[in-house]
Structures are given as C-alpha cells and as structure tokens.
Amino acid sequence: MEVEQNYWRKCSTCKKEIGFNTIYQVCNVSTCKKWVYCSVDCWNLHNPVMNHKSSWAEEMRSPRKENAQAIVEAGPRRILIQDKSQTSQSSLEGQANEGEILIVASKLKQYIKDKYDMNTSANVMEILSHKVRRLTERAVEKARSEGRKTVMDRDYE
Ligand SMILES: [Zn+2]
Ligand SMILES: [Zn+2]
Secondary structure, eight states: OOOOOOSSEEOTTTOOEEOTTOEEEEESSGGGTTOOBSSHHHHHHHHHHHTOSSOOEEEEEOOOGGGHHHHHHHOTTOOOOOOGGGHHHHHHHHHHHSSOOOSOHHHHHHHHHHHHOOOOOTHHHHHHHHHHHHHHHHHHHHHHHTTOSSOOGGGGO
16 A cells, blocks of 8 residues: 655755645755755755855745646656646746846946946856846746736735
8 A cells, every 4th residue: 555645855954844835945056956955954054065166045835746746757857836737838937947147247237337336246147047036936926826927016026
C-alpha cells in the first residue's frame, strides 16, 4: 500500500516539511536550484558552504497537491505551476524568470550619471531585475485574486 505524502518536499537544511501551496526559498544560483529551503535562514546556511560571491534567496510557492505529480515529471528546474489552467504558459514563464535582465541598463546608467554623477555596476541590473520579478509576482497574485487578467499599477502598491 502506498503511503500518502502530505507535504511537498523537505527543507534541504533543517529537513522540515514544506507543504503544498506554501512559500519556500531557492538559491538563485542555477546549480543550487535542486535544493529547497523552508526559510531564508535555512538558505543562508548553505551560502558559506557553497562559497557564493553573490547570491540571493528566491521566494517560490510550492505546487498544489493535485499538481505536484506534474512537477516531478517536469523535473526540478521547472519553477512554479500554480494552476492547471496555466500549465501551458508556465514553462514560458519559467524561462523568462531565470536571471533575465528586465532593466534598461543604458537608461538607468544615464539617469544615475546625470542625476548623481556616479557610475553603475552591472550587478545592479541583476538585483533590480530580481526585485522587479518579486514585486511582479505579488502584483500578479493580487490581480488574479481579484479575477483580473491585467496587472495594474495599484497591484504594485
Ligand atoms: Zn529549513
Ligand atoms: Zn546556492
């Protein structure tokens, strides 16, 4: 007889169970994406071991129980499937998610140069892109929760 699993995965650090449809953390470094963490603290603990120069924890949401099987088949790199109706889109979303720069570097550099007479490190685009992704994820959830298909300015407030 098969034992029913009532959690999604276990935290790679403390082994705490991470439930379905639950916020968890992954490392932004692609070779670390196979591990999941219950909290930023647990993610932080792997940092000195892996010797990352720059890394951050990415907030994810585990799949709903009925979708968990699909995730396992798709492999550990597929990031986030929230809902069966979005399954076809989510592989595209997953690809767009990974480390892509969403900030117009030349414009931001020019702005900082003009306004503050300072240079801008390339890493700034990465971290800002990451922040934009995070903010967008929340905004999209808010829009969805209100039954909208359009993300609006107020979703970012
Ligand atoms: Zn943990
Ligand atoms: Zn890592």
